[in-house]
Amino acid sequence: MRPVPVEEATAATTPAALRRERRAWYVYDWANSAYVTTTGTVLLAPYLTAVATAAACPDLAAGAVCDETLSVLGIPVAPGALSLYTTTVSTVLSALLLPLVGALCDRVVRKRLLLGAFALVGALAAASMAAVTGTDWQLGVVLQVVAGASLGASLVVYNALLLDLAGPDERDAVSSRGWALGYLGGFLLLAANLGLVSGAGSLGLTEAEAVRLSLLSAGVWWGAFTLVPVLGLRDRPLRPPPSGGAGPAGDAVAPSRGRSRGALGGTLGELVATLRHARAYPMTLLLLLAYLFYNDGVQTVIYAASLFGTVEIGLAQSQLITAILLVQAVAFGGALVFGRLAGRFGARRTVLWSLVAWTVVVAAGYALPAGRFGLFLLLATAIGLVLGGTQAISRSLYAQVVPVGREAQYFALYQAAERGTSWLGTLVFGLVFQLSGSYRPAIASLVVFFVVGGLLLLRVDVRRGVADAGREQPRRV
Template identity: 80%
Template sequence: MSTAPADARSLRRERRAWYVYDWANSGFVTTTGTVLFAPYLTAVATAAACPDLPAGVDCDATLSVLGVPVAPGSLALYTTSVSTAVSALLLPLVGALSDRVVRKRLLLGAFALVGALAAAAMALVTGTDWQLGVLLQVVAGSCLGASLVVYNALLLDLAGPDERDRVSSRGWAVGYVGGFVLLAANLALVSGHDALGLTEGDAVRLSLLSAGVWWGVFSLVPVLGLRDRPLARPPDAGAPDGAPPAPPRPGAAVRGVLGELAATVRHARGHRVTLLMLLAFLLYNDGVQTVIYAASLFGSAELGLAQSQLITAILLVQAVAVLGALLMGRLAGRFGARRTILASLGAWVVVVGVAYGLPAGRFDLFLLVAVAIGLVLGGTQAISRSLFAQLVPVGREAQYFSLYQAAERGTSWVGTLVVGLVVQATGSYRPAVGALVVFFVLGGLLLWRVDVRRGVAEAGREQPRVV
């Protein structure tokens, strides 16, 4: 009796378990990372710096962070930068470790558990405890990045070359649904806190707690639902395919991880197509992330929109991004991932151009721009992940995805720096948003030069049907 149908069912179950991690961590990213924690940490820091400040009056005092004066309004931004920098330094080590571990699902679960505990503990940040908030944000952000290195690398175990675009897109879509559901529930809690007999601070802390619990509980699904596989061995590893790895000598684990990291950096220099794809992604993804970050600032400062209107737009982006990710997954399967991403970058240029000309006070037009952003947002990121996966050398999956994740996080400040400099020079967000077109154009030009079939061959992987 053939085992093929049973194997196919088992693979589908594993994929569904893998999708759930997008659902799990997106609840934290949207509720805590995108909406609630930065304003809350700013309020706590302001209370510490100016304890007797009357309502509506700006705080001119500063906090001392390791002897450096920091304005309370900048603390959350600097904390995010520190978390990003820590991730950029640690993630290559995580990737090297992951490629030496058979039970990757447990490694994923360990990072998710620590990150979720830190996220849930943010509910303990009260009064003037800004130091605790900073520490927890750094720990949670670093663990999120580490878990995503392992998670992204698992895509290569769960999908063949012609399935990765579709599988990656479904994961992103499930993540957007999860982020939308939890964010909508928490925004309802915060908005209706009076009816529930809660203060606004209590409602925010409960929401932060829910995001940590959500992340931790749903992370159990991939930990329990995925199965362990033998370590993939690169063709140049000097051992027969399928041979079990030699057990490490006592005390050699750390040296082995560091050695593999150095070898990966040297190895990457021989895979120029993969590095070109990575550089292109860094440019256009920085544009994507900056548009999302700056959209609320643009809507409030330039268009004069209310906070409730901006929250509505955020939820709309999350909802439409589900459809966008699935649609672009289908388009990639028909026309190829590279062509689909190039088309999406053209759409991003149009979106930025339309946003530049939006008249003040037109919430209806702002919502149309939000719909357009949602359609291209999830798909651009999902298909980029699957395209990069095609170019990752065999046996070095997590190591290369650690470079992908670390480089993304390590350079994601460039777009926001450009926006800040242009706003400072011009006093307006319109030219600042318009300047982001450069990221999409330059990223697209580099992606145009990526020879996918050559990169797949150099990586030692099976060629996809279309590229």
Template identity: 60%
Template structure:
């Protein structure tokens, strides 16, 4: 068999302090889009564009009841944004599997990271041109930006294995995640200031929103330069050579088929993915439903919810760092399990927050910020220990695809509970089932055995 000549990577020479510092900046770069655009601005703004198209003569305070036609299917105006995000999520879940296989065989992974990031940032920046009633353009840009965000994150997560030794990954991942929360929080704060004082600059509220959307894309593109330049010496692939005739794409598809077949050889890796499916779904449901719970169940206004979001962002910065320090002493698995216990306490606490008690609500927000970043950062570093060499991106594509492809379970349970009970309090309480299930499954993951089966070096603590 004639194989394609490839430059073999040498992770031992790539695990430098400079590479680890450069690595974390991609969390800082893409968090601007996640926080400003994905979390705060795009859903209500896209809904306003759709409303302007469906009901151009609608008076203030009236509800638009006209249906829009999307590929011949009637869609309510208020459903355009959530349906768009759902489609983008499902498309990403499928596409990421192929991206992971390609990334494992790409000789310059940082070029691939940069290319995907800059296409996504271009789509994010182009949201500046969303105006009037052109919601269709918004739908397309959201799908492209979210797809590129997920794809670039697959490449990025896999690089953690190359820049950090097993004993350093918890620290490196936690610092990167903390940096992301800090960057996202800083830009969001600046964006919200512009929205509050837009008249001072002689611009409309709509123009302020459009400028903020543009700023998220520019931030993403500009700060991606740091990891791309800082990691430019990471060349070669850890994947095994393939037939010369197959090339990168053909060999990648073959690897994807092989990876699917090999998954059963790594039962503890699969068990971790199953645990992650549940407890991460609980985390995502709490994050996505917190504003709705705060406004509808507790009666807080928009300004109070904005303060809540900013508080969570900045507290999460410290929380991620703290969890990284704790993991270095007692191990990442125990720390994540402790984080899951904290999540169950936070949700229970939120259930009992009295309506209108904003001070108590902020205490709840502090607890959420403390546990949120650390749990997610350590999950990434834990999973990296269970990934077999040469298949880092392929296995991280499963990690990301599972996060995106199943992240609607919790929100569905939340919505169904509200529909059956007519109250958001039992709806938020239903997320406890996801944390309990995820925690119990995680206790059954034998990390030492899983690391051994993956053929990886054993860390000092895990």
């Protein structure tokens, strides 16, 4: 049977029905971003560190440093490093599992239910973090790993659904709206939870109780709003890759040979076939490599911003929280603005402009004088503007060169490779700090990631990649 191109399947849906599906799809960004901001970015790490410290040093005086360690599978771990190591384990686990998730997703008709299943597991783990009290750091570690791996798995399915909902000239705008709504949802719940934590005393709560309520709210938010895409999206028939097609290098791209064996039975075979024939799509792989470099720079800037602001600029915690909220709010508009720019000038060119902007942001951070909170907020505004746009347009640009019939598998590689290599920027940042004793040259060193990523992206022939993938050419690339 001839594969059904994504563009044909999209065109077969009435405009009104397609708009409703897109709105439902957007809501998953709104759902999971609340967990990412409230739990993953702001509250969990310091709370889990406090719980671990209480377990290692139960009689620690206020303001004192805990010199004891915890035993994790027989390995001594400092309480202050526990959350970082847990994040690393969750990241590596995702990098190993997500290709299998992608292979499974491409073999499942009811992708919306698969999305809901992964999100439900993650949301339950996130909400259960409210039960982490006293010295129960082990429970916190397990829940953080489960929630992180489930989030990554759900995003593979979610990103692959973009190709069902938007044609080649619509993907930039649709992707941008999803990212924008995610930033808005993350901003709203984070603002409410920070208000709860800062006003805990007036509400008759301890700070720890307020944090646990906030962690619970993020899990409930994630799970409840996931019902919207689960109920609002519709199932579509599978689109197998073209039989006997040839890749650009002349390698035969074998057809999928296990669909009759059921979803789980052929998953491993499908994954092996995808990895074997990925070399037949050099532009797809080159774009993925470029993304790994510049996205690593983006993630490291976000991770390092609080350290840089505290140590080099001398900001108080309340000022850092204000900056975080500002980034979230501005990123909402930034994603929409970049979506419009991509529609006018092309996605590849828009991403390249964003990398130039990131280079300027990093250079400005290096030169930012200490104690200038106003200038730091201006820098946070610039970060928010390019953050949402870079991520949203990168997703839609990659979607253009994903081979037909292996959408989720290639988005799994996108997600897994990002998670599996996101340590490189923080490693460079840490090494430069250790050698120089200052976060200023460390932040400046991240320019390398944007330059290398941009140079690789310049070499990507998007139209060739679209043709190799068997997709319809967009008007602008």
